[in-house]
Amino acid sequence: MGKSKAELVIDNATEVVTCVSTADDSLGRIEHGVVAVANGRILATGTRSAVEQQTDLSGAEVVNAEGKIVAPGxxxxxxxxxxxxxxxxxxxxxxxxxxxxxxxxxxxxxxxxxxxxxxxxxxxxxxxxxxxxxxxxxxxxxxxxxxxxxxxxxxxxxxxxxxxxxxxxxxxxxxxxxxxxxxxxxxxxxxxxxxxxxxxxxxxxxxxxxxxxxxxxxxxxxxxxxxxxxxxxxxxxxxxxxxxxxxxxxxxxxxxxxxxxxxxxxxxxxxxxxxxxxxxxxxxxxxxxxxxxxxxxxxxxxxxxxxxxxxxxxxxxxxxxxxxxxxxxxxxxxxxxxxxxxxxxxxxxxxxxxxxxxxxxxxxxxxIQREQQIGCLAQDYKADIQIWDLPSFEDIIYRIGNNAVWMVIKNGNIVVRKPIS
Ligand SMILES: [Zn+2]
The missing domain is CATH 3.20.20.140 (Metal-dependent hydrolases)
Structure with a gap:
């Protein structure tokens, strides 16, 4: 069976905060993580090599999240x-x-x-x-x-x-x-x-x-x-x-x-x-x-x-x-x-x-009885994603009153894209 083809890939993030709890990390964070998306859903998350093993990234639209934090909407x-x-x-x-x-x-x-x-x-x-x-x-x-x-x-x-x-x-x-x-x-x-x-x-x-x-x-x-x-x-x-x-x-x-x-x-x-x-x-x-x-x-x-x-x-x-x-x-x-x-x-x-x-x-x-569909970046969940222009996850609670959002993706579509300064 061929690998599933990604339509959108978020690459190069400082950290992907999946919110899928593991034994070591309640937020299931992936350093230098990648998120692959198709048909409005998450195809795969992981390091670049792990994602490449599961999905075909060729031809996908690439969002370069260098220096940024990726999280569920x-x-x-x-x-x-x-x-x-x-x-x-x-x-x-x-x-x-x-x-x-x-x-x-x-x-x-x-x-x-x-x-x-x-x-x-x-x-x-x-x-x-x-x-x-x-x-x-x-x-x-x-x-x-x-x-x-x-x-x-x-x-x-x-x-x-x-x-x-x-x-x-x-x-x-x-x-x-x-x-x-x-x-x-x-x-x-x-x-x-x-x-x-x-x-x-x-x-x-x-x-x-x-x-x-x-x-x-x-x-x-x-x-x-x-x-x-x-x-x-x-x-x-x-x-x-x-x-x-x-x-x-x-x-x-x-x-x-x-x-x-x-x-x-x-x-x-x-x-x-x-x-x-x-x-x-x-x-x-x-x-x-x-x-x-x-x-x-x-x-x-x-x-x-x-x-x-x-x-x-x-x-x-x-x-x-x-x-x-x-x-x-x-x-x-x-x-x-x-x-x-x-x-x-x-x-x-x-x-x-x-x-x-x-x-x-x-x-x-x-x-709201949607824990099987939204709230985390896990395979088959809706591709509802936000990308923060922040150096670390903790900055989200540190920078009081700030709006950290740089990009918002809903059902796999980019719906908010901040101008790059
Ligand atoms: Zn109320």
Missing amino acids: FVDCHTHLVFGRSRVKEYALKMTHSVADIEARGLKTGIPASIEMTREATEEELFSGAMDRLKRMLHYGTTTIESKSGYGISWPDEFKMLRVNQRLDQAQPMEVVSTFLGAHDFPPEIDRDDPRQRAAYIRELTEEMIPRVAEENLAEFCDIYCDVGYYTAEESATVLKGGMKHGLAPRIHTDAYANIGGCSLAAELPAISADHLNYPTPEEMHCMANAGVVGVVLPALDFAVAHPDPFKARPMLEAGMTLALGTNLNPGNWTESMQLVMQLACRNHGMSPEEAMLAATTGAAKA
Whole structure:
């Protein structure tokens, strides 16, 4: 049998960071590595001679990565990419004022503000705003993104957001993975302290919205905000099981501000991921590790809200949990760079550069059930690759606020190419 023919070869890199863990190196780094690509997939990685043994490199387009670091594209597994408008005024005032002070000036804040602005926006406005952000995210090296609804909280507005997710996925190179988050909050029209009104909205979610989301293939995941002031663990169980009944895999926002049992529920279901995780108990960490629940942690959120109890990565890693990173891009936490998220994860939350890299790639891929397709540079995986203009891997967390990206390849196609200075 002849050798497979490469269409694209990345040659001469200082280091290829495959993110395929070996006994000696969790990142499976290859010095002076080569990556061969064909048909949108990785054909081979290794030293030049190893790759040449397996593949025919003649005639392939060559990218000379001399002096550069090659890595898998980032997977951003938790975003609220689609939203009505910026909340920059609120964020700026928060530097010196309390939320109560800001609201006393007649400015709505938080999720309710985003619900109002998203309901007011047309589908076209939502699409073009999100598209703008997506383009920049690609330039920061992200090649797959998850995007949640959850600023509609009524069927027409949730539908509008999910339609935008669908259109974005088709309209640009990145894959956009859609999550239904109709339970991000309760509708502002209802009295959330009235158990009957809460129950009525939860029925609407499980009996009307979720079946339609599933029928029209508008999302893969069903998510909920299980925290103090939002949904209880019991209500979360009802909604997430309702989603599972219709084939929507469960994810859960929980323990951002208090432990009300969301992590125990995540382990019980089990959920694909539990996100935020500022307050899980050691027992819950073990249960989530055993159940294979990915812990999605959001350093840029803890930074943007100056969280009083930032999440602690070490106990979760020591309990054996797989951690994933996400930007949590939303109007209250406008972050498009997974590089910045890694820098914060290391400096503020005790993750090593290697742990942060795995969380931004393989861990995040697992949080969106794509660990067999993306997140590492292994044979047959999608050729989603970024090349950094950096002298060493560790420079990615060292050069704070820098954009290291020199080239981005999605499905084997060069989609970002920086001018060579
Ligand atoms: Zn979120």
